[in-house]
Amino acid sequence: MPISEMRRLGLIGGMxxxxxxxxYQLLNQGVRARLGGLHSAELLLWSVDFAPIARMQAEGDWDAAAAALSEAARRLEQAGAEALMICANTMHLVAPAVADAVSIPLIHIADATAEGLKAQGVRRPLLLATRFTMEKAFYRDRLAAHGIEAMIPGEAGRERLHAIIYDELCQGVTDVGSRTAVMALIERARAEGADGVIFGCTEIGLLLEPDAVGLPVVDSAVAHVGAALDFALGT
Known part of the structure; x- marks a missing residue:
């Protein structure tokens, strides 16, 4: 494919x-796998400082978070992006506002995740994510529109998982005890009828290997990248 035919992706990252x-690695590896040789992805990255965004999340100031990401989206479009990716699950809570701020499409992570689940015949997966993604309706409702009924852990499990994500994984720490705790959540959900697992936080894949889970897994980051590659390469 000539480079002029590859669509340029705008990434809102840092979260x-x-x-x-x-x-970044998966997008470039994916382009090389599909096109061969020295091909790599055409990308624009706006990487935010996560600390203020995390504070907005904790304080429930989603309007401010939407404004920050919308500004990033506009800058990426002005720089030549032809589609947007919010490189996080939780921040898709403000995806409608971000999409409204630009004229280019936003590739939604929950849609990509749902397609990956349907391809494996999964209809009742366990959603592993931040408390915001597990407890608020924006993500589970998007999955439900695809016929996916997501399960979530109990209160204690949600609290532990949220802490693992923010206090460890987002800071580059992986802990064996945390891996064991998350696997226990999966086993409990399997006993309650879960037929798959969603790595619904883009950091979960840093902690768990899909092959070790024992149920069909969709890593939301991997699914998101796949959908973006389809857009970028016209497949």
Whole structure:
């Protein structure tokens, strides 16, 4: 494919920097795998300082978060991006506002995740994510529109998982005890009827290997990248 035919992706990243690194690697590896040779992805990255965004999340100031990401989206469009990716699950809570701020499409992570689940025949997966993504309706409702009924851990499990994500994974720390705790959540959900697992935080893949889970897994970051590659390469 001539470089002029590859669509340029605009990434809103930094939430966290750990998973944005994964996005960059997967997008470039994906283009090389599909086109061969020395091909790599055409990308524009706006990487935010996560600390203020995390504070907005904790304080429930989603209007300020939407404004910050909308500004990033406009800058990326002005710089030549032809589609947007918010490189985080939780911040898709403000995806409607971000999409409204620009004229280019926003590739939604929950849609990509749902397609990956349907491809594996999963209809009742366990959603592993931040408390915001697990407890607020924006993500589970988006999955439900695809016929996916997401399960979430109990209160204690949600609290532990949220702490693992923010206090460890977002800061580049992986802990064996945390891995064991998350696997226990998965086993409990399997006993309650879960037929799959969503790595619904883009950092979960840093902690768990999908092959070790024992149920069909969709890593939301990987699914998101796949959808973006389809857009960028016209497939």
């Amino acid at each position: 966290s920097a750990e998973s944005t690194t994964t996005y």
